[in-house]
Amino acid sequence: MTQTYETLAEHKGREHHISPMAEFIKQIIYGGNDGIVTTFAVVAGFAGAGVGGIAEIGGLAVLLFGLANLFADGAAMGLGEFLSARSEQDLYHSVRDKEMHEIINNPEHERVEAIEMLQDRGFTKEQAGQMTDIMEKNPDYYADFMMAYEIGMADPDGESPALNGLATFVAFIIFGSIPLLPYFLLEAVPSTFKLSIFATFSALTILGLLRFAVVRQNIFRSVGETVLVGGVCAAVAFGVGLMFA
Numbered sequence: 001m002t003q004t005y006e007t008l009a010e011h012k013g014r015e016h017h018i019s020p021m022a023e024f025i026k027q028i029i030y031g032g033n034d035g036i037v038t039t040f041a042v043v044a045g046f047a048g049a050g051v052g053g054i055a056e057i058g059g060l061a062v063l064l065f066g067l068a069n070l071f072a073d074g075a076a077m078g079l080g081e082f083l084s085a086r087s088e089q090d091l092y093h094s095v096r097d098k099e100m101h102e103i104i105n106n107p108e109h110e111r112v113e114a115i116e117m118l119q120d121r122g123f124t125k126e127q128a129g130q131m132t133d134i135m136e137k138n139p140d141y142y143a144d145f146m147m148a149y150e151i152g153m154a155d156p157d158g159e160s161p162a163l164n165g166l167a168t169f170v171a172f173i174i175f176g177s178i179p180l181l182p183y184f185l186l187e188a189v190p191s192t193f194k195l196s197i198f199a200t201f202s203a204l205t206i207l208g209l210l211r212f213a214v215v216r217q218n219i220f221r222s223v224g225e226t227v228l229v230g231g232v233c234a235a236v237a238f239g240v241g242l243m244f245a
Contacts, residue, residue, distance in 0.1 A: 022214045024167040031077055031168035032207045033230050035176025038073050040200045041237035042066045043179055043193065062188060066180045070173060078169030085161035092147070092156055099151070100143045107136065110146065117149050178203035197234075204230040 042065050103110050111132055118128035135142040147153050182195040207230075208223030215222065 024164065025211065025214045027081060027164050027167040028171040029207065029211055029226070031074075031081075031171035032175035032210075033204070033226065033233075034077060035070065035074065035172035035174070036179060036200060036203045036207070037230055037233040037237065038172075039066055039070050039176040040179040040196070040234050041240075042069050043183070043196050044234065044238035045240065062183050063180060066183070070176045070180070074169050074172035074176065077172050078165040080165075081168040082161045082165030085156065085159060085164045088156045089161070092153055095151060095153060096143055096147055099146050100139065103139055103142055103146070110142075111136070113150060114142075114146065121149075175203050175207060200234055201227060201231065 043062060046062050046065070114132045114135065115125065115128040118131055119125060123131065135145060144155060147155070179196050179200045181199055182192045186192045186195070204227045205223055208226030209219075211226060212219045212222035
């Protein structure tokens with residue numbers, strides 16, 4: 001009988017119900033929320049400016065400014081996430097190299113620290129010593145342990161900076177385009193802005209439901225927090241537009 005081995009991704013999906021989307025939930029929520037608010041800020045700024053608001057400026061101008069802002073900011077967000085993740089990885093490896101140097105060149109000091117940390121987590125001194133003996137035979141694991149529990153840094157190598165950046169960019173574009181949809185479909189009149197407001201809060205609600213679908217914890221909190229945070233930002237954007245009316 002042939003034994004088959006599942007990949008780590010398959011195991012996480014089957015055993016722990018972690019979908020590929022769940023691995024990028026941080027980037028999706030961050031990019032999506034920022035995309036919605038950023039695009040609505042353009043629409044709200046035009047709506048608050050002038051007596052006639054958008055009706056005076058024209059729907060084409062709203063779309064041009066909105067789309068330019070959407071793609072420029074989306075690219076900046078995606079590339080920013082990429083550089084942030086790369087920097088996190090570089091920092092982790094720099095600190096880990098120093099930790100490995102200490103393990104090799106100052107083993108007694110590291111041993112004392114490891115035993116103390118294990119005792120702080122409920123192990124007896126004897127158990128802590130035995131576990132440290134085992135880790136000393138596996139320096140790579142020893143370094144990972146010290147990074148996690150002494151330095152407080154998680155290993156970021158399981159993440160892909162390029163995919164993180166792409167997820168942020170795609171979420172920004174998809175969700176950020178929703179407040180502009182009424183101006184693609186209808187004439188730029190005051191009632192169109194009201195539909196844009198509705199579209200904005202609909203997008204925030206969808207984002208909150210997506211968050212709930214991934215984390216599976218309290219739908220009211222997942223949706224409520226997302227709508228509240230995005231709504232406050234949207235209100236600020238409209239308020240700034242009114243200041244220049």
